[in-house]
Amino acid sequence: MKSTDTKKITLFALTWPIFVEILLHMLMGNADTLMLSQYSDHSVAAVGVANQILSVVIVMFGFVAAGASILVAQYLGAKQEIDAAKISMTSISLNLIFSLAISLVLFLMSSFILELMDLPPELMDEASVYMNIVGGFMFIQALIMTISAILRSYGYTKDTMYVTIGMNVLNVIGNYLFIFGPFGFPALGVEGVAYSTIISRFIGFIIITIVLIYRSEKKLPLKSFYHYERTHVTDLLKIGIPSAGEQLSYNTSQMIITYFVAQLGTVAITTKVYVQNLMMFILLFSNAIGQGTQILIGYMIGEGNLDSAYQRCIKSLKISIIISTITAVIFYAFHASLLGIFTDDPSIIEQGGLLLLVTVILEPGRAFNLVVISSLRAAGDVKFPVLLGILSMWGISVTFAWFFGIFLGLGLLGIWIGFIADEWLRGMLMLQRWRSKVWIKKAFVN
Template structure:
């Protein structure tokens, strides 16, 4: 039975549900933006800044979910389902404890963080309520991420897709009720969007928990969580902390970029939100291919199929670049129509169209990073991408963004040119790293086997 399940893990079978799931996550964010744009452009800007902070903080517990995906996939590839179930339990409990701490932190510091972002005073009240409410319930998102990572690593990518569909439907219904106020329901604007987000995620979590126990045949030892091998948590952290470091470097850089854009004015901030919402759809192909490739390579590394893993990354990379470039062209050609869905401001539409033109250069470079970095993580080679992320984002992207965007007054165009430099520089370096095959020595399953072999040798 295990053998059959492993054979069913193809890139297409894993990737298309991930594609739909990520698409729906993006649609959830776009639904918030599109509906709020009918209410107020200022509300769009307020939620945009609040979400930038939330993304930065959510990364703090996303690192355990990343470690879960890789470790569970490697153990399943090695046919060690018992260790996979132990890792699942430890990751869920650890992330719950950690994310509760993050939730409390957000509640008590939300207004201070928004002020640090130099948010205009007229946007502060709405942004603060949104950040407080969604932030306090961020532990729900942490559990969804961790449980979803486990379910996907077992190959059940359709399950998490269906849950995301349900959450999207509930979120859109909630947004409609609270933004447009049918049937005499009070119009709550940003407050209503926050309530809708929290409720839809909470119901999604309940379904995720049900699926977790239904799909995993091996008993999940929650009652023995504190007596499980410490090595599992250690390996989760060895993978997750460096992976989080890369995301923190990216989100931290994005917060500084947002600060630069605030300096350009509310219109620039709104334009960036609209353009970014559309660019996320272009990124979708590379994101889904990267995540599907990560699961496949994790299984292959666990099974010690090194050559298959190497070829899988290279094939996925070629596919990701072609799809990203093609999608960017299509979105640029349709830019006026797409941006008109959000706003009728001609200046916003004009600048947004230029940003979508620049995405034709940006997104193929980003595909390098989304595919190859996920592949490196799947092997256990997690530190190198972090070092390069810090060097490139903070040493290259931010200085160029400030010089071109602020000093030479190119605005958002200058900032997007900085993104292009960063993505292509890192992407080429990551490809060189993959082709070097230095990642072969980083598998955690291989580490465990080597230690066991040494112990047996010492006993003999």
């Protein structure tokens, strides 16, 4: 890969393309939801539950990509470009092998997995079709994630943004053709959304691979694709597994909470899907700032510039809290219009409005976790966020969601109380960890 002058890269330069890229990924999911909502609310609920399961799988793929992103940034900061390139190729190879195995399991066992979620019978057929098709080709998404993480760590955040734009355009066109069946195309509904998803991802994978080859000036260390260096694999796993573990714990806990919501009925599932689709836009800023901060702190750790790394996290956190709070207030103020984009069911709009109101309390807490956890990972402090995350997500989020939502009968409001308690407790403890500066001794590149 071409060498990057890390000292000239700013948070804004890294973050705005990441912001656009994440926004477009969200729009792709929301395009599916919005276009399906014109077809059937039941279809929306079916795809929503299936995607809840697939999001856990994506996190599993992310453990190699996360490790590669942090190591490449640290190696570039330390001016060790050859090792950075080797890590890049090894990570692509490892994720290909792992994701092919997972994709096969999803293809063969999609119905069984959905049955474990206690899905309402009226949703099972469509959810199973979607899981079978999209799940069977999840290895394509794993490769896109890995290559994108590598390009971002080299500072090529615009390249991944452009590829995502193209994927979104293709996905929306495909949805239109295969959901509604114009121009003689078959009207396939949920099945059509699944086909559109995998086709747009496959084309995106081809393009981003070409970008990687171009940016590397065709000098990729291909030997590292099949001949692994032990230290590289070890470091990838040391960072990647705990990093993904925190996200895996979060998404798995969300699956259990979705199981609780399923007991409340199809309307509750649909309301949760619509509201969380909107919430994704609120946390978008914190997510992008967190990823940009992670890359910068990785560079600074590699350079040995620890004071700058410490201040970078604190500054990014303040920005994130302010923006996420303002955005949450705006979304609540216009909740009727925003939810009205998806549905005209008054019960869904009423419940959704209440959930967006309490989201104003939730989102600043989530900003702590998105920014500070990314900073801790970038510094090599990867085990603490996982251990604390598992304790809080399951001990607080899941437990409170059941207690308030199911046992006390507060429904979705009780579920959101669990979310708030988890995010704020974890966020405060993560900030305390960063301020302790324990992470200074945990960098992988010296």
